[in-house]
Amino acid sequence: MPSRKTAKPAVKLLAGGNPQIAKGHGDAPVQAYIAALSDWRQDVVRHIDALVTREVPGVRKAVKWNSPLYGMDGETWFLGIHVMTRYVKVAFFNGKSLDPMPPVDSKTAHARYLHVSEQDPLDEAGFLAWVRAASEAPGERM
Numbered sequence: 001m002p003s004r005k006t007a008k009p010a011v012k013l014l015a016g017g018n019p020q021i022a023k024g025h026g027d028a029p030v031q032a033y034i035a036a037l038s039d040w041r042q043d044v045v046r047h048i049d050a051l052v053t054r055e056v057p058g059v060r061k062a063v064k065w066n067s068p069l070y071g072m073d074g075e076t077w078f079l080g081i082h083v084m085t086r087y088v089k090v091a092f093f094n095g096k097s098l099d100p101m102p103p104v105d106s107k108t109a110h111a112r113y114l115h116v117s118e119q120d121p122l123d124e125a126g127f128l129a130w131v132r133a134a135s136e137a138p139g140e141r142m
Contacts, residue, residue: 011036014066016084021063025074029063037083040118044088045081047122052079055128056135064142076139079131087115090127093140098133110140 011032012020019036021029034046045068052059052070060074071077080091095102095112104113114130116122 017041018066018083020066023062023064025060025062027061030061030068033063033066033068041083041088044116044122045083048081048088048090048116048127051124051128052131055131059135069142070135071139072135073139076141078134078137078139084115087117087120090114090116092130092134094134094137095130097137098130102130 013036014020017038019033021033021036023029030049034042034049037045049068056070056072058072060071062069062071062074062077067080067082069077070079078093080093082089082091090102090113091106092098092102092112092114094110095106096110098112102112102114104115106112114127
């Protein structure tokens with residue numbers, strides 16, 4: 001009887017095109033998340049990942065709740081990414097302590113967001129200033 005090759009299952013996409021990626025620590029789960037994205041959102045998240053990695057030596061990465069997280073100690077996190085239909089939401093978990101604050105308010109006590117869309121590209125200089133400051137502030141335990 002001939003053997004059947006089974007195709008690798010595709011990554012399930014959740015609301016807004018956010019990929020369902022297994023929870024894990026390190027760069028590999030984050031790269032799997034990025035690889036599962038499509039269109040302009042993949043380019044945006046890849047660029048954000050590269051900027052954070054370059055700007056914050058020794059940054060720790062993980063995927064939890066289908067979102068890449070970035071932190072300094074592997075237990076607390078200063079930044080997270082979540083893909084939506086029309087934008088990529090970058091969460092600065094202690095964003096209300098940043099000066100100036102990222103532009104989008106949050107229902108949570110300390111967070112602020114930056115939305116990056118295909119029409120509104122990333123302001124790299126402003127983003128990097130927030131990343132530097134956020135990486136030096138206490139992270140959020142998640």
